[in-house]
Amino acid sequence: MPGIPSRHKSIFLLTGVVLLQVLLLALQIKRDSEGRLIRVWTVGAFSPFERAGNHGIGHLRETWRHYFALQNTSRENEQLRRENDELKMQVNQLQSKAIEADRLALLLNFHKSHENVPMLGARVIATSAGTASATIMLDRGSKDHIKKNMGVITPEGVVGKVVEVYDNTSEVLLLTDKDSGVGAMLGNSRVQSPVGGAGEPLLVMKYVANDDTVNIGERVVTSGMDKIFPRDLPIGTITDIKAGNPFKSIRIRPSANLERLEEVIVLLTLQPLQMNQETETAKPSASLASKPTGETAKSPASGAATAKPAPATGSPAPVPTSDNAAAAVKPE
Amino acid sequence: MNDAFDIRNMESHIEVHKFRGGAIVGATLLALMFQAFVPVYFAKAAMIDLPLLITIYFGLSRRNPSSGLLLGMVIGLLQDSLSGPTVPLGLYGIAKTVIGYLASSIGARLDTEHPAARFALTIIFFGLHQGIVLLTRRILLAQSSVWFTMHLAAAAVVNAIVAVFLFALLDHLRKS
Numbered sequence: 001m002p003g004i005p006s007r008h009k010s011i012f013l014l015t016g017v018v019l020l021q022v023l024l025l026a027l028q029i030k031r032d033s034e035g036r037l038i039r040v041w042t043v044g045a046f047s048p049f050e051r052a053g054n055h056g057i058g059h060l061r062e063t064w065r066h067y068f069a070l071q072n073t074s075r076e077n078e079q080l081r082r083e084n085d086e087l088k089m090q091v092n093q094l095q096s097k098a099i100e101a102d103r104l105a106l107l108l109n110f111h112k113s114h115e116n117v118p119m120l121g122a123r124v125i126a127t128s129a130g131t132a133s134a135t136i137m138l139d140r141g142s143k144d145h146i147k148k149n150m151g152v153i154t155p156e157g158v159v160g161k162v163v164e165v166y167d168n169t170s171e172v173l174l175l176t177d178k179d180s181g182v183g184a185m186l187g188n189s190r191v192q193s194p195v196g197g198a199g200e201p202l203l204v205m206k207y208v209a210n211d212d213t214v215n216i217g218e219r220v221v222t223s224g225m226d227k228i229f230p231r232d233l234p235i236g237t238i239t240d241i242k243a244g245n246p247f248k249s250i251r252i253r254p255s256a257n258l259e260r261l262e263e264v265i266v267l268l269t270l271q272p273l274q275m276n277q278e279t280e281t282a283k284p285s286a287s288l289a290s291k292p293t294g295e296t297a298k299s300p301a302s303g304a305a306t307a308k309p310a311p312a313t314g315s316p317a318p319v320p321t322s323d324n325a326a327a328a329v330k331p332e
Numbered sequence: 333m334n335d336a337f338d339i340r341n342m343e344s345h346i347e348v349h350k351f352r353g354g355a356i357v358g359a360t361l362l363a364l365m366f367q368a369f370v371p372v373y374f375a376k377a378a379m380i381d382l383p384l385l386i387t388i389y390f391g392l393s394r395r396n397p398s399s400g401l402l403l404g405m406v407i408g409l410l411q412d413s414l415s416g417p418t419v420p421l422g423l424y425g426i427a428k429t430v431i432g433y434l435a436s437s438i439g440a441r442l443d444t445e446h447p448a449a450r451f452a453l454t455i456i457f458f459g460l461h462q463g464i465v466l467l468t469r470r471i472l473l474a475q476s477s478v479w480f481t482m483h484l485a486a487a488a489v490v491n492a493i494v495a496v497f498l499f500a501l502l503d504h505l506r507k508s
Contacts (some may be wrong), residue, residue: 010396010397010398010401010433010436010437011397011400013398014397014401014429014430014433015399017401017402017405017429018426018429018430021405021409021425022419022421022422022472024421024422024425025420025421025422025423025426025440025468025472025473026472028420028421028422036444042410042413042414042499043413043414046364046368047412049367050364050368050369050403053369054372055367055488063360125369125372125374126368126369126372126414127368127371127372127378128366128368128378128415128416128419129364129367129410129411129412129414129415130381130411130412130415130423130424131378131381131417132415132423132465132469133415133416133419134417135415135417135418151463163416163417163418165414171417172414173416173417173418177418178418178475194370196407229449250443256483259375260375261372262372264463274457
């Protein structure tokens with residue numbers, strides 16, 4: 001660099017490099033957040049190590065559990081946990097049925113069709129590399145028929161949605177991320193409002209009017225209005241309510257333990273399932289873990305029509321509303 | 333006699349450390365792997381920003397601002413890439429570039445081998461890093477974030493404690 005004293009070269013380099021990255025940021029802000037090639041390369045380069053590490057650690061843990069540390073107790077515990085998960089799901093279903101008898105038929109239809117709904121189990125192999133986002137990496141990708149905007153759940157409740165898909169891995173945006181959102185309603189009053197993340201362990205429900213009755217401990221479930229998750233999947237429990245202007249500030253503890261996810265279920269369909277008599281006789285969905293066929297009717301869940309409409313706001317919370325992204329499934 | 337000449341004289345007793353082949357690349361990749369992998373099993377481990385600690389360590393040791401800021405940039409961009417599509421490329425990149433530069437510049441002027449100095453510097457750099465990330469989010473991304481929480485303060489102390497032990501471990505990678 002002629003004319004620049006050597007001791008100032010690093011300052012010029014610093015300025016140049018920072019400006020370059022600011023420009024990079026600016027370019028990204030202007031465009032839609034499509035996957036960049038550098039992401040694909042980086043994730044492609046790291047995921048084999050993450051998978052290998054996960055496999056190695058998993059193998060070690062299994063060995064320890066089953067051969068060194070109380071072999072029978074560990075297995076029994078695993079079995080009990082599985083049963084517990086199933087029972088939790090059954091309890092959630094029964095609570096929903098008891099609250100609103102009208103929805104009984106819909107849920108029954110839902111259960112009948114559930115066996116045919118394609119789902120895929122996936123292991124969590126990595127998390128976000130920084131605290132600026134809340135994402136997890138799954139060990140399944142486009143080769144396993146996972147697509148963008150598919151819903152991700154656990155037996156306890158909603159986890160998030162798929163935001164990036166690579167060949168052998170996919171990335172899930174957790175509910176707790178600031179950019180995350182899900183169509184939700186209160187379990188008792190059926191008041192609808194989106195629930196979103198706030199970059200912390202608790203979720204936020206923003207658009208419930210001060211006049212609506214809300215109680216601490218009340219369950220919050222999916223409304224199905226986002227066309228990604230079916231109705232009545234548990235989202236969380238209300239832990240804090242504050243009056244606001246014009247909406248209450250409601251904080252929710254997620255049902256699923258989003259800080260310690262090891263295995264999740266991906267809803268392998270982008271088509272909404274209608275929970276009414278007509279769809280009961282409609283074409284069956286693809287079988288478990290098979291490629292989604294998209295044969296089911298493409299319209300919002302009919303139950304939404306009976307629910308209280310969300311308050312009209314100029315700028316609602318970021319609920320995913322992709323046209324083709326919907327799945328009305330409830331795993332058992 | 334100008335000031336620059338004096339500073340160079342003062343700096344002359346500070347040793348510039350060289351590292352074994354592949355040490356920097358290996359440590360960087362391991363740190364990024366740790367950051368993405370270990371929190372799956374230990375959620376609290378997400379509090380530790382290993383890529384930042386690696387940036388600080390090699391900055392302080394190499395004492396070359398140009399290589400320090402370039403290493404910070406590479407580590408930051410890789411961390412951005414592994415942080416999911418909601419984190420734009422450059423968020424951590426900018427912060428770690430600046431930290432890499434500052435660490436190298438300070439390393440060239442002060443003796444940073446003592447554990448107490450490393451502890452204090454890590455707390456300062458952690459705070460600075462958070463500040464730059466926050467500023468970038470507020471100014472460039474129009475995202476709101478709080479300036480200070482007890483969690484951040486705790487994270488700064490935890491990172492500083494980890495840094496003292498990690499830096500001592502990384503000292504073994506130096507060429508004798």
